[in-house]
Amino acid sequence: MDCKWTFLSADVELTNLCSENCAMCPRDHLQRPQGIMSQNVFSKVLEVLVGFDSRITFSGFGNPTLHPLWHSCVKQARAAGLPAGLVLHPSTLTSEVLQLLVRHPPSHLEISFPSIDPALFSRLCPRSDYTEAVRRVVELRRLNITPMVCVGLQTDGSLKSAGHYRSFWKAYGVRTRFFPCHSRGGNLQDRSWVRATPSQSQSCGLLAIHAFVAWNGDLLACCHDLTGETRIGNLCTDEPMLLAQQKSSFAEAGPPWALCQACDEFRKNWPLPEGACPRDPAERGRQLAKKVNKK
Numbered sequence: 001m002d003c004k005w006t007f008l009s010a011d012v013e014l015t016n017l018c019s020e021n022c023a024m025c026p027r028d029h030l031q032r033p034q035g036i037m038s039q040n041v042f043s044k045v046l047e048v049l050v051g052f053d054s055r056i057t058f059s060g061f062g063n064p065t066l067h068p069l070w071h072s073c074v075k076q077a078r079a080a081g082l083p084a085g086l087v088l089h090p091s092t093l094t095s096e097v098l099q100l101l102v103r104h105p106p107s108h109l110e111i112s113f114p115s116i117d118p119a120l121f122s123r124l125c126p127r128s129d130y131t132e133a134v135r136r137v138v139e140l141r142r143l144n145i146t147p148m149v150c151v152g153l154q155t156d157g158s159l160k161s162a163g164h165y166r167s168f169w170k171a172y173g174v175r176t177r178f179f180p181c182h183s184r185g186g187n188l189q190d191r192s193w194v195r196a197t198p199s200q201s202q203s204c205g206l207l208a209i210h211a212f213v214a215w216n217g218d219l220l221a222c223c224h225d226l227t228g229e230t231r232i233g234n235l236c237t238d239e240p241m242l243l244a245q246q247k248s249s250f251a252e253a254g255p256p257w258a259l260c261q262a263c264d265e266f267r268k269n270w271p272l273p274e275g276a277c278p279r280d281p282a283e284r285g286r287q288l289a290k291k292v293n294k295k
């Protein structure tokens with residue numbers, strides 16, 4: 001496998017601080033250091049990701065808008081020629097954040113909106129008000145800043161959940177994705193929410209094309225890592241191509257970490273990319289789509 005595939009997309013954790021307490025997030029068991037990415041680390045990370053033509057998404061175990069210069073990071077990444085988006089909880093969509101999004105538009109936005117059932121939403125996101133959360137997403141859509149998608153979670157047995165979710169948001173012109181809730185590498189303590197089943201695949205299709213960069217520049221195998229056990233190296237101090245080579249060998253041979261033994265993340269089963277990684281992002285997308293459709 002061409003190791004350049006391993007940085008096709010990159011989640012960059014501007015911070016792992018968060019004031020939500022969502023039931024489907026195991027953040028309260030986070031053992032790796034908590035903090036905010038410095039400008040020095042960000043500049044180095046961006047330089048490396050420019051070298052790989054990565055698609056950046058600011059996300060991770062925190063709320064990216066708690067980084068005081070998150071909008072500047074979006075602006076810098078886009079000025080460097082990379083797609084750069086954000087994963088946000090609806091409660092972060094304050095009028096101040098909306099104004100900053102208008103001024104510094106990201107290339108994509110993903111809103112974590114686990115359920116459109118008000119009672120279930122309140123259990124999953126106990127610090128958020130459902131009605132206000134919907135209002136904020138609708139306002140974001142009205143502003144039409146950038147392509148956005150609401151991401152829902154199947155946490156109950158109802159087969160109708162996905163259809164309901166899709167038609168609810170379609171009425172507001174919002175695209176959706178909907179997944180069975182998984183255990184974040186076995187880290188979610190309350191398994192009553194989990195609907196995914198552990199994966200049988202030895203290799204990891206997610207590790208093969210996706211990088212996770214923590215706020216201190218550490219390259220971790222996966223966003224599910226709460227302890228730092230899957231640290232491959234650091235983007236500020238290690239040779240990027242060596243990191244990519246290590247990452248591709250772990251992805252092909254099977255990730256060696258304990259975290260991966262309990263993994264029920266469906267993206268693990270994605271097929272590994274073949275051939276040279278094209279420079280053109282659109283061509284990369286076409287090649288991967290062909291592989292997934294063939295599977």
Ligand code: SF4
Nearest residue numbers: 185204222260263265
């Ligand atoms: S096997 Fe699962 S936990 Fe391990 S790197 Fe892949 S997606 Fe992450």
